Amino acid sequence: NAGVTQTPKFRVLKTGQSMTLLCAQDMNHEYMYWYRQDPGMGLRLIHYSVGEGTTAKGEVPDGYNVSRLKKQNFLLGLESAAPSQTSVYFCASSPDPYEQYFGPGTRLTVT
């Protein structure tokens, strides 16, 4: 039972490049979330999903897109990376809306 895993662990992008972050969970959870964590800003919700095939915007969705084609996977895409998207990205999953399990994070640097 791996819990929540994230791929990749680290990535450096140049401004304007695109990439996809993958989150996978093996706990059969309905809910999945993407956060970013920045110094002094805490954790902020980017997008979330309440089930396979659904997505919704969180607090800071601009510049990101997501997809949940399979229940166990939640993808976060950056179409045209900007330096302001330099951050640590965390994925979380939960069996209901009110308790979360987090992945180890992806450290992204955009130069």
Next chain:
Amino acid sequence: KQEVTQIPAALSVPEGENLVLNCSFTDSAIYNLQWFRQDPGKGLTSLLLIQSSQREQTSGRLNASLDKSSGRSTLYIAASQPGDSATYLCAVYSSASKIIFGSGTRLSIRP
């Protein structure tokens, strides 16, 4: 708008002391409150989840309390150890998409 505050931002105590970490929130209409631990460069590990109908939860040397009417939760750590050094975050669940994290308390236990 829900706001979550954790004071102090940093705390250093000698090993063996009992200590209390604080989490305050402005809107008492919450479902759950969850305490996490985050080690440097790592993801968030869930410590305790308190449902809105509960007053406290205990796990080993940890005890978390919840007072919705005053908008406060405390995390009590008994007989602190150097291994308890980490950042502790609280998260308040107001709805499926309204999950607000505090900025955390960075705890250092001196041997």
